[in-house]
Amino acid sequence: MRIGYPCINRSIGCQSDATFRLASYSNSMMEAKVSGNLACLQRILEYNLAKGILFFRISSQLVPFASHPICDFPWRRRFLGELKSVGEYVRKKGIRISMHPDQFVLLNSPDLGVHERSVAELAYHCEALDAMGLAPDAKVQIHVGGVYGDRAAAIARFEERYRRLPSAIRKRLVIENDDRLYAVSDCIRIHETCGVPVLFDSFHHECLNAGESVREALKAAMGTWGNADGVPMTDYSSQAPGGRSGKHAETIDLAHFEKYLHSAKKLDFDVMLEIKDKEKSAIKALSILRKMNKG
DNA sequence: CCATGTCAAGGTCAC
DNA sequence: GTGACCTTGACATGG
Numbered sequence: 001m002r003i004g005y006p007c008i009n010r011s012i013g014c015q016s017d018a019t020f021r022l023a024s025y026s027n028s029m030m031e032a033k034v035s036g037n038l039a040c041l042q043r044i045l046e047y048n049l050a051k052g053i054l055f056f057r058i059s060s061q062l063v064p065f066a067s068h069p070i071c072d073f074p075w076r077r078r079f080l081g082e083l084k085s086v087g088e089y090v091r092k093k094g095i096r097i098s099m100h101p102d103q104f105v106l107l108n109s110p111d112l113g114v115h116e117r118s119v120a121e122l123a124y125h126c127e128a129l130d131a132m133g134l135a136p137d138a139k140v141q142i143h144v145g146g147v148y149g150d151r152a153a154a155i156a157r158f159e160e161r162y163r164r165l166p167s168a169i170r171k172r173l174v175i176e177n178d179d180r181l182y183a184v185s186d187c188i189r190i191h192e193t194c195g196v197p198v199l200f201d202s203f204h205h206e207c208l209n210a211g212e213s214v215r216e217a218l219k220a221a222m223g224t225w226g227n228a229d230g231v232p233m234t235d236y237s238s239q240a241p242g243g244r245s246g247k248h249a250e251t252i253d254l255a256h257f258e259k260y261l262h263s264a265k266k267l268d269f270d271v272m273l274e275i276k277d278k279e280k281s282a283i284k285a286l287s288i289l290r291k292m293n294k295g
Numbered sequence: 296c297c298a299t300g301t302c303a304a305g306g307t308c309a310c
Numbered sequence: 311g312t313g314a315c316c317t318t319g320a321c322a323t324g325g
Binding site: 015019022023026065067068070102103104105109110111114117121145146147148180181 | 301302303304305306307
């Protein structure tokens with residue numbers, strides 16, 4: 001089991017997700033930001049390795065505006081050396097990588113423009129991982145999407161559009177259960193129809209489920225991952241005390257996490273901590289894991 | 296230098 | 311049909 005955190009490191013004082021305003025777009029701005037982001041990404045991975053953190057989610061902003069029509073900067077060519085070098089480090093050290101395009105990526109939108117932009121954004125994520133030379137076990141995770149007043153049609157649209165994706169995207173794409181619309185059970189049914197692996201999000205499962213236990217849902221999701229997909233990935237978080245339901249915790253609740261791991265005994269999966277204080281919680285989570293492995 | 300309004304992108308729900 | 315909210319930090323501007 002590898003433990004990780006998403007996108008941002010708050011300890012080492014560099015940014016791998018620096019961006020700029022669309023209005024100030026220029027090739028020199030692109031050059032400067034991507035260059036800085038890649039250098040920082042390497043530093044973060046080195047920091048992580050020193051702490052035993054072997055799972056990391058790369059920010060979608062690694063290459064800002066990469067899928068926007070305004071972008072004519074040949075970032076793959078310009079940064080091929082840097083991308084390959086990071087990728088080699090990742091492979092050599094046994095690091096697991098994921099990416100998570102944000103809420104605007106909706107494969108099943110009835111609006112064809114939204115769908116098209118979503119595919120372009122997915123293509124960018126996969127091209128970045130390809131340029132790093134990473135195997136298909138480096139995943140790109142999204143949610144199923146909206147319901148649009150007709151669940152069955154929305155699901156059918158997802159399945160159909162998933163099948164039509166280029167294989168470069170399909171080999172990396174996984175779907176994650178969300179906290180309001182599509183539970184693990186819905187995702188499993190979609191998997192059965194079109195084969196997309198399901199990434200289990202424990203916190204979302206707490207918010208929305210069909211009555212299965214955590215272990216049942218986790219096992220079902222894990223069963224959708226094939227050999228080429230690697231060890232199943234999962235997301236973990238807990239409710240922010242006093243916060244609105246569904247709000248992610250500020251820092252890890254160690255008792256809650258330990259209970260979760262206990263319920264998942266003997267299962268091997270990687271855990272992404274979606275917790276606000278990032279590497280701080282990841283380090284604490286590792287100490288729990290080590291303690292449990294000993295005892 | 297600091298404070299604050301704003302930022303590519305969508306959808307849901309309450310009213 | 312319209313507007314608040316989701317969720318988020320950091321960019322960028324104006325004082």
